[in-house]
Amino acid sequence: MTHSQGPQASLDLTHVLYDDSSLFSLALALLTLSPILLMAAYAVLVVQTRELTILIMWAGQLACEGFNWIIKRAIKEDRPNDLVGNGYGFPSSHSQYMGYFASFLICHLYFRHRFGSMGYPFLDQAWRGIVYLALVSWASIVAYSRLHLGYHSEHQVLWGAGIGVTFGLTLYLLAELIPVRHPQSPLGKFRAYLLTNPISTWIRLRDGWAIWPDAGQEEEWQRWRAQWDKRRTSAEHKRSQ
DSSP states (O other): OOOOOOOOOOOOSSOOOOOTTOHHHHHHHHHTTHHHHHHHHHHHHHHHHOBHHHHHHHHHHHHHHHHHHHHHHHHOOOOSOTTSOSSOOSSOHHHHHHHHHHHHHHHHHHHTOOOOOOSOHHHHHHHHHHHHHHHHHHHHHHHHHHHHTTSSOHHHHHHHHHHHHHHHHHHHIIIIIHHHHOTTSHHHHHHHHHHHSHHHHHTTOBOGGGTOTTTTHHHHHHHHHHHHHHHHHHHHHHHHO
16 A cells, blocks of 8 residues: 655764765764764663753753754855755855864863873873864864765855854853852853753753762762772672672
């Protein structure tokens, strides 16, 4: 039995065209898909950690994508190559996505998060610099991949990255920096409400960075290690009897 079908469309979420004769083009095609992995990472981190900051970052990422959808349909600028990609091209959603991600996360790592010390201040600062450079490089490579693969023109990529960075910096300022630095401000009181209302208490939403510089990772590991050593000692004692 056959069913009548309407017009068919392609879901090109993971469909990327690249130069089959070039390994560099293949590498860029793989990297251009990497933003998809971030959505799964957001979901896992929110469920696992229940951190308000991660939830805000995820919500901002979705809002940034929605803003990109609105801009594209308002400006209606075509892609440079009609044979590559669906929909309008301005601004590049991949560039905007990664611009937001890198800018928000770098702000968080700079203003609030502290990595465990290696015992040498120079190495601690070098490690932070490497992390910042890695995030900027990742975002830049994804943005360049859209240009190299022909999905967007140069100005579509640059505008996308610029909008994403602006969106990320603005959201971090309003949702994180001002509320944390000025808890008695309207934004600070609203953040406190997000953490203390009955629903947030029920789902165990928290702000680990308000208590620990690393959101409690070191303390949680120390508690685990203490229990681990205790069980090992107990098991060895029983075997020796």
